[in-house]
C-alpha cells in the first residue's frame with residue numbers, strides 16, 4: 218500500500234460554540250480523484266480551509282507527504298504543493314486576469330528550490346493557463362469585468378498556476394453550463410493523468426460521480442461515508458441525509 | 463523604463479534641478495524647497511506601506527521624529543556629516559518600523575491604524591522624558607553657516623534632501639514593478655488569497671514597515687540642522703502624520719507618481735499658506751482637500767487621469783451641498799487674508815468649479831458652473847475683515863433653508879447672493895473705517 222499524500226486525522230474546528238468540523242479523518246492517495254460532498258453548511262469548505270492553513274483547527278492533525286503541517290502558514294503549504302480554489306472567488310482586484318495568474322508562479326513556483334522560471338516563461342505559462350480554463354481573450358480584463366462564472370475559472374487557473382501535487386477545487390463549477398462543466402472536468406482529468414491528486418467539492422452530482430474514484434460525505438460536520446461513487450449512491454444513510462433531498 | 467535606467471534619469475533630473483536652483487538668489491527658495499522635498503520622501507515612504515500594502519499608518523510623525531532625535535543624540539555626542547546621520551536615522555526608524563510591524567501586523571484595518579497612532583504617543587512621551595535630548599524643553603542644534611564649495615548650508619541640506627528624494631522615488635518605483643511590488647499588491651487586495659497563492663504576507667508586511675519606517679527616519683535626520691531647534695511638539699507634529707497620509711491619497715496611492723504629485727501640490731500650497739497666512743491654516747486646507755478627494759476622486763489625481771472620468775463623477779445632492787459649502791468656507795476665509803492668500807483661494811475655486819460642473823452635468827444644468835466663475839471673480843476684489851463672518855452665517859442659514867427645495871441650485875444661488883452681499887458690505891465698511899480711526 219502506498220503511503221497517503223494527504224492524511225487528515227480526527228480534525229475538529231469550532232467557531233465559538235459551533236462545531237463546524239467534528240473529528241473528521243480522511244486520507245488521500247497520490248494520484249487519486251476524491252469527491253467531497255455534503256449538504257450546505259456541512260463543513261466542507263471549513264475542512265478545506267483547515268487543510269490549507271487558511272483557518273487553524275483546534276484538534277487533530279493534517280499530514281502532507283508524511284509531514285505534519287500543523288502551525289505551518291498557508292503560503293508554505295501552497296509551496297509544499299497544496300493549492301485550492303476559493304468557493305467565493307477572491308481575485309486580486311487591482312490586477313488583470315493575467316497578473317492574477319502570475320502571482321502563484323512568482324511566489325510559489327519560483328520560490329521552490331531548483332531553477333527559476335524566466336519572466337518570459339512565466340508570461341507564456343500564464344497565457345497557457347488562461348487558455349486552458351477557457352478565459353482566452355480575457356487576459357487583460359480586470360476581475361470586476363468578469364462574470365461570476367469567469368471568476369470561478371480564474372480561481373481554478375490561479376490554483377493550477379501553483380503547480381500543486383494536490384488540487385482542491387471548492388465548487389469551481391457552480392453556475393457553469395453543461396458543456397462548460399464537461400470542459401472543466403476534462404481539464405481536471407488531464408491534470409490528474411499528469412499525476413496531480415484532486416479533491417473535488419461539488420453539489421453537481423453528475424460531475425462528482427463521474428469524476429471521482431472515491432467519495433467522502435460530510436453531514437453536520439461529521440463524516441458519514443467514504444466509498445466509491447457506486448456504493449455512495451446506494452448508501453441508505455447518505456441517501457437519507459443528502460441525496461434524497 | 464527599466465528601474466536602473468529610471469534611477470539614472472531621476473538622478474540626472476535631480477542634478478539639473480539642483481544646478482538650476484544655484485541660480486536662485488533667494489535663500490527662502492531653499493527653505494521652502496527643502497520642506498516640499500521632505501514631504502515627497504515622507505509621502506513616498508507612507509505609500510509603500512499604506513498605498514502598496516493597504517496598511518494605513520497614522521504614526522508617520524513618530525518615524526520622522528525618531529530620525530530627527532537620532533541626529534540630536536549624535537550631535538550631542540559627536541557631530542557627524544549629514545549622509546551618516548541620514549543612514550543612522552534610517553537604521554533607527556527602520557528597526558522601530560520592523561518592531562512595530564512585528565507587534566501590530568496581525569491587526570487588520572482600523573486596529574493597525576490605531577496601533578500606529580499609539581506608537582507615536584508612546585514614543586513622544588519617551589522623548590519628552592529623556593533629558594539628554596532636551597526633554598520637553600527641546601534642544602538647540604547649531605547649523606554651520608556654510609558648507610564648503612556650495613556656500614550656504616541650507617543649499618547643502620536642500621541638495622541632500624533632493625538626493626534622498628531621488629533615491630526614495632526611484633526605489634518606490636522599482637518596488638512597484640518588482641516581484642515584491644506584486645506581493646504588496648496582493649496583500650492590499652486579499653490577504654487570504656495571497657497566502658493561498660504562496661505569498662508570505664507577514665514577511666512582506668515586515669519588509670514594507672521596515673522600508674517605510676527607514677525612509678521616514680532618513681527624511682527626519684537632517685531636520686534638526688534645518689530647523690535649528692527641535693522640541694517634541696514640532697518633531698512629532700500633527701502635520702507630518704496628516705500630510706504623509708493626505709499627499710498620497712490626493713495624488714493617488716497605487717503608483718509611485720501619486721505621492722510625488724500630491725506632495726508637490728500640497729507641499730507648495732502649504733508653503734505659500736505659511737508665508738501668506740499662518741501655519742495653522744495649513745492643516746485646515748489639507749483636511750478640506752482630503753475630504754474633497756476622498757469623495758470626488760477616491761483614486762487620486764492619478765486615478766482621475768487614468769480613468770479619464772473628469773466630469774463624470776457622480777455626487778449625491780446632499781454630499782454635493784456639503785462639498786460645496788466645505789470648499790466655499792476657505793474661499794471666504796482666505797479672502798480675509800488679503801491678496802496674497804488669493805492664490806490658494808483659487809485652488810478652492812477650481813475645486814468648486816469642478817464640483818459644480820460635475821453636478822451640473824448630472825442634472826442637466828451645466829450652466830451651474832458660472833457660479834464659481836462669478837465667485838472667483840468677485841473674490842479677487844479685496845474685502846474687509848467682517849465679511850466672512852456675515853457671509854458664513856447667511857450661507858449656513860440660507861443653505862439649510864433651501865436644502866429642502868432643490869438643494870444644489872439653491873446653495874449655488876445663495877452663495878452668489880452672499881458673495882454680492884459680502885462685497886457691498888465690505889465696500890461699505892471700508893468707506894466707514896477711515897472716518898472712525900481718524901481722531
Ligand SMILES: Nc1ncnc2c1ncn2[C@@H]1O[C@H](COP(=O)(O)OP(=O)(O)OP(=O)(O)O)[C@@H](O)[C@H]1O
Pocket residue numbers: 232237255256257258259260261262263264304
Ligand atoms: N468564519 C466563520 N465563522 C463562523 N461560522 C462559520 C465560519 N465559516 C463557516 N462557518 C459555519 O460553519 C458551517 C460550515 O460551513 P462551510 O462553509 O464549511 O460549509 P460547506 O459544507 O462548505 O457548505 P456549502 O456547500 O454551502 O459551501 C456553516 O454553518 C457556516 O455557517
Ligand SMILES: [Mg+2]
Pocket residue numbers: 261262263304387
Ligand atoms: Mg463550501
